[in-house]
Amino acid sequence: MNLHRMLAVAWKEWREVVRDRLFFTMAFILPLMLMGVLGWGLSLDVENIPFVVVDHDNTPLSRDYIGHYTDSRYFRFRGYLADEHRIDPLLADSKVRLAIVIPPRFQERLLAGTPAPVQALIDGVFPFRAQTLKGYVAAINAAFSRNLLVKHLARSRGLPRTAAEAMVQPVRLETRYLYNQAIRSDWSMAPALIMLVLMVTPPFLTALGVVRERESGSIYNIYASTITKGEFIIGKLAPYAAISCFNILTLWIVAMQVFGAPFKGNAPFFYAASVVYVICTAGIGLLVSIWVRTQMAAVLLTMVITFIPAMLYSGMLVPIQSLSPEARLEAHLFPPLYYLRLTWGTFLKGLGPEALWRDVAILALYATLLWGIGWWRFTKRPGR
Amino acid sequence: MTPRDDAEHAPSAPLLCRVRGFGKRYGRLQAVKGIDLELHQGEIHGLIGPDGAGKSTLMKAIAGVLDFDQGRIELFGTPLDSERAAEAAKAQIGFMPQGLGLNLYAELSVEENIDFFAQLREIPPALREARKAELLAMTRLAPFRDRAMKHLSGGMKQKLGLVCTLVHQPRLVILDEPTTGVDPVSRRDFWAILTGLLRERGVTALVSTAYLDEASRFHRLAFLHQGRMLAEGSPERLQRLAPGHIAQLAPADPLAAFRAVRSRWPQAEVVGPLLRVFLREGEEPAELARRAVVGEEEITLHEPDLEDTFIALLRQRGLMEERAEESGSASGDQGDPAGETRRREPLIEARGLTRDFGRFRAVDHVDFQVCPGEIFGLLGANGAGKTTAIKMLTGILPPSSGEGRVAGADMARAGQAIKSRIGYMSQAFSLYEDLTVQENLRLFAGIYGLRNRERDRRIEWALELGDLTHLRRASTASLPMGQRQRLALGCALLHRPQVLFLDEPTSGVDPVGRRRFWEILLRLARIERVALLVTTHYMSEAEHCDRIALMYAGRIIADAPPAELKxxxxxxxxxxxxxxxxxxxxxxxxxxxxxxxxxxxxxxxxxxxxxxxxxxxxxxxxxxxxxxxxxxxxxxxxxxxxxxxxxxxxxxxxxxxx
CATH class of the missing domain: 3.30.70 (Alpha-Beta Plaits)
Structure with a gap:
């Protein structure tokens, strides 16, 4: 291993990156842009759901029922409709996601002690949102029913309100959300996006960096010289790894300052783990660069093999345990899964090396494997 | 084999490289086969051939940057049979790949580029500075030390590439088409530098070129054609392989004379006012004089140049694409809208034509005229402004000042009607490779709005013009460059344009293909009275033009018939x-x-x-x-x-x- 030659390549590469406007943007601006675009755009909170009401009863009690929805931050009231036929076009146009139909004699039946049906029409196109929405509707409905019962009991038996409540709900559920007390999705999304951005951008840089040289023909300077392939690979990729190590810090700051995510864990440990992850993902770029010939192909292939595992097989959107067995196996084959455990663990749960060292070890193994294959497959005397 | 007689560099000089039975496949394609070659210490050895002849493949294999499957290469006495063996030789080799400046780093300055190559080769800093100073002085690049490589001219890029290749003082330099597209002054500099190195350090050079007129620069050379070695040896020896003379005459109507002699002497060409005919050893000029209707005393005999020899060798070995006999008098001659094009007013006219790109002036007050039936050549290096000038004249690009007129109309404002009188054949022939020959012609006929019988007639005309009738159902991708080029020409001519612009139509085409192409152009000019504007960076092609404008750094520095310029x-x-x-x-x-x-x-x-x-x-x-x-x-x-x-x-x- 000759340090001089390696440094020569690294220094040349560094100057090219900082002087080439496109590469500079890709190295330093693109990660922040991705973080911003996805951070603001990929909110999983279901709030402000537009809804309409068809109230055939139009009595104080029916209006009270509707009032439970309009007062909630989860719903946004879009007005009353005269009859059910008007609902369909609105749902079809996605102008509203929910419609509530109150039948005639709603108040009369409730006051008479007979159950009254209420219809909720939910846009079921996106199951995750529909399920959440149904949960909200059921909860509001239950609260309204309970209230009615409490009032009835208090009046009919002359009980104090608390006693009536205790009778109505013998088992009381006490929920406490740990780690993310406000269950704000940007607390969990921001660290997850660090995982995503560091999965995507380092391989982009490394793959394009190598393929660009091959496309222009300057790779022949390397092929024709006495530099060894190990020296070239390390020298060539070191600046990109260094840039990504810098980006870890900027993304970390953005996650905390812009998206307000708390960091509860061990900072040096998280940084070290992130460096391992970045070296690992840079290795993905190295492999891509060995198998493709044009920059175009490099971009496409990198997109596919980084974005998809990071989005779908990391546990970011869907818990790993909920995946099919095949998908679960697949998820374990990609590095994002392990790094996401690390980010969530350190950011939200405050865990340190004693709990997470296994994931770092797996990432390190992964990195060694990728770079090893890269070194093995790289040749200074290709067949074409 | 004739005995080797290359006085200076023959077997006496030590053998550096020996290639035996070299071959290389790319997938199913056998790109190169059966190449034998020897390089001796201190010689400049040339590889000559058109695109796709196998020059780059052979050079890369010798440089140890390409794996190969057939034959044997011995370099400095050891066989290059593994990556390890190739690595061992690399300290003594300098390799410059094809493409002007493409192996350099655009964002780095001249000095930074050189330093990088020096560091890669582990040259101690003191030595590096000394060599850098020497090489920069030799190439006259010293004043541009701090300029970013992307801002250098083509010639300077080429010289920088050479400096970077030489900085570790290799014993063998391998240069792949170092002079393609470079202006002639830089080309001269390049050869002077190479000669100097040869003299001072005994460097050996393997250099490829597509320019046959450069062949005389080599001590020994190899003609490559379609992956095979056609001949190898000193220029003198090669000339002896196809013995004969070039008979040169100036008949009153060169085209008619050309047609009269062609069946007897297939290797004939019209160059401006002259007819050049290759007479094999023993053939007398008397018969030629009779057929061409000139006095025998008007015929002068000359030594054939290497291009003549190359073509004669191809013919000897039966490697020529045989031409179909021409049917009657130039088919489709009804295409002359008589009277209209007979006038002598210029059809193409540039008046103070200027174009700026930001602070860079690509074309600088260019003036010229092209009359009907005239072939006008715009000659210059890459980046001289030729393509920009053509784009302004065809109305693709508006000029910054001045005007370009075609058939009397200002092209910056001209409507579609005038544009339909123009034919344009671009550098990278705009053919659809997945279509057949006929489908391409139909497509272009449709674009030009030709219909029914007119369309069919013009397509047949174009097929005959390009001698492609037997290939109408062949896929375009399968055609060799020469035939593709003739198809592109046919496409550009379907709508009977009176004006034809050709932007480097012959680059990358083999000499035979280039000759046939010029025959067609001559016919278009002389018989159909089309005004032709051709750009080229082949100096030797310029002689075919009636007038030549030399373009240099955006300006026309001379404009006259070739004979007058000389x-x-x-x-x-x-x-x-x-x-x-x-x-x-x-x-x-x-x-x-x-x-x-x-x-x-x-x-x-x-x-x-x-x-x-x-x-x-x-x-x-x-x-x-x-x-x-x-x-x-x-x-x-x-x-x-x-x-x-x-x-x-x-x-x-x-x-x-x-």
């Missing part, structure tokens, strides 16, 4: 003397020391200009004989277009300084 050069600097000696390197040194500053080495010949050839010849003979260098001959030669171009540029530069 005559002007001879009036200015004298006749071109060619000195042949057994020891050209020593001879060159002696002559330079004696004050012949413009002496240049061409293989075994030394070229220089003299106002008094007789006296200068005597002086040279005396000088060399005093140094015990045997002089084999001193003769006067007509100058080439490159000489004209170089002197025009140098004259401009001197004016600018004064």
């Amino acid at each position: 005559a002007r050069l001879e009036r200015r600097v004298g006749r071109l003397l060619s000195v042949v000696t057994a020891e050209p390197l020593r001879a060159l040194e002696r002559l330079e020391a004696a004050g012949f500053r413009d002496a240049a080495l061409f293989g075994r010949h030394i070229h220089l200009f003299s106002r008094d050839p007789g006296a200068t010849g005597e002086e040279i003979r005396r000088l060399l004989e005093a140094a015990h260098i045997a002089v084999e001959g001193i003769g006067v030669q007509p100058p080439g277009m490159e000489d004209v171009f170089v002197h025009e540029i140098l004259a401009r530069e001197r004016e600018a300084v004064a």
Whole structure:
């Protein structure tokens, strides 16, 4: 291993990156842009759901029922409709996601002690949102029913309100959300996006960096010289790894300052783990660069093999345990899964090396494997 | 085999590289096969052939940057049979891949580029600075040390590439088409630098080129054609392989004479006012004179140049694409809308045509005219402004000032009607490779709005014009460059344009293909009275044009018929003397020391200009004989277009300084 030659390549590469406007943007601006675009755009909170009401009863009690929805931050009231036929076009146009139909004699039946049906029409196109929405509707409905019962009991038996409540709900559920007390999705999304951005951008840089040289023909300077392939690979990729190590810090700051995510864990440990992850993902770029010939192909292939595992097989959107067995196996084959455990663990749960060292070890193994294959497959005397 | 007689570099010089039965496949395609080659210490060895001949493949394999599957390469005495073996040889090799400046780093400065190559080769800093200073001075790049490579001209990029390849002082340099697309002055510089290195360090060079007129620069050369070795040896030996002479005559109607002699002498071509015919050894000019209807005394005999030899060799080995007999008098001649094009008013006219890109002036006050039936050549290096000028004349690009007129209309404002009178064939022929020949023609006919019988008639005409009738159902991707080029021409001519723009139509096409292409252009001009504007960077092609404009850095520095340009050069600097000696390197040194500053080495010949050839010849003979260098001959030669171009540029530069 000759340090001089390696440094020569690294220094040349560094100057090219900082002087080439496109590469500079890709190295330093693109990660922040991705973080911003996805951070603001990929909110999983279901709030402000537009809804309409068809109230055939139009009595104080029916209006009270509707009032439970309009007062909630989860719903946004879009007005009353005269009859059910008007609902369909609105749902079809996605102008509203929910419609509530109150039948005639709603108040009369409730006051008479007979159950009254209420219809909720939910846009079921996106199951995750529909399920959440149904949960909200059921909860509001239950609260309204309970209230009615409490009032009835208090009046009919002359009980104090608390006693009536205790009778109505013998088992009381006490929920406490740990780690993310406000269950704000940007607390969990921001660290997850660090995982995503560091999965995507380092391989982009490394793959394009190598393929660009091959496309222009300057790779022949390397092929024709006495530099060894190990020296070239390390020298060539070191600046990109260094840039990504810098980006870890900027993304970390953005996650905390812009998206307000708390960091509860061990900072040096998280940084070290992130460096391992970045070296690992840079290795993905190295492999891509060995198998493709044009920059175009490099971009496409990198997109596919980084974005998809990071989005779908990391546990970011869907818990790993909920995946099919095949998908679960697949998820374990990609590095994002392990790094996401690390980010969530350190950011939200405050865990340190004693709990997470296994994931770092797996990432390190992964990195060694990728770079090893890269070194093995790289040749200074290709067949074409 | 004839015995080897390359006096200077023959077996006496140590063998550096031996190639035996070399072959290479890319997938199912056998790109190169059965190549034998030897490189001796201290020679400049040339590889000559068109695109796809296998030059790059062979050079990359020798440089150890390409794995190969057939044959054997021995370099510095060890076989290159593994990556490890190739690595071992690399310290002593310098390799410059094809593509002007493409192997350099655009964002780095001249000095940073050199430093990078030096660091890669682990040259200690002190030594690096010394060599850098020396090489920068030699290439006259020293003033541009801090300029970013992307802001260099083509010629400077090429020289920087050479410096970077030489900085570790390799024993063998392998240069893949180093002069393609470079202006002639830079080309001269390049050869001077290479000659100097050869002289001072005994460097060996393997150089490929697509320009056959450069072949005389080599001590020995190999003609490659479609992956095979056609012939190898010194230029003199190659010429002896196809013995004969070039008969040159100036008939009243060169095209008619060409048609009259062609069936008897297939290797004939019209060059401007002249007819050149290759007569094989033993063939007498009398018969030629009779057929061409000229007096026998009007025929002059000349030594064939290497392009003639190359084509003669192809013909000898039966490797020529055989041409179908021409049916009757130029088919489709009804295409002459009589009267209209007979007038002598110019069809193409540039008046003070100028174009700026930001602060860069690509075309600078260009004026010229092209009349019907005239072939006008725009000659210049890559980046001289040729393509930009054509784009303004075809209305694709608006000029910054001045105007381009076609058939009297200003192209910046002209409507579709006038554009339909223009034919345009671009650098990268805009054919659809997945379509067949006929489908391409139909597509273009549709674009030009041709219908029914007219369409079918024009398509048949174009097929015949390009001699493609038998290939109408062939896929375009499968055609060799020459046929593709003729198809592109046919497509550009379907709508009977009166004006035809051709932007570097022949780059990458083999010499045979280029000749046939020029035959077609000549027919278009002379018979169909089309006005043709052709750009090229092949100096030798310029001779086919009726008028030539030399373009340099956006300006036209000369505009005249080729013969007049040459005559002007001879009036200015004298006749071109060619000195042949057994020891050209020593001879060159002696002559330079004696004050012949413009002496240049061409293989075994030394070229220089003299106002008094007789006296200068005597002086040279005396000088060399005093140094015990045997002089084999001193003769006067007509100058080439490159000489004209170089002197025009140098004259401009001197004016600018004064």
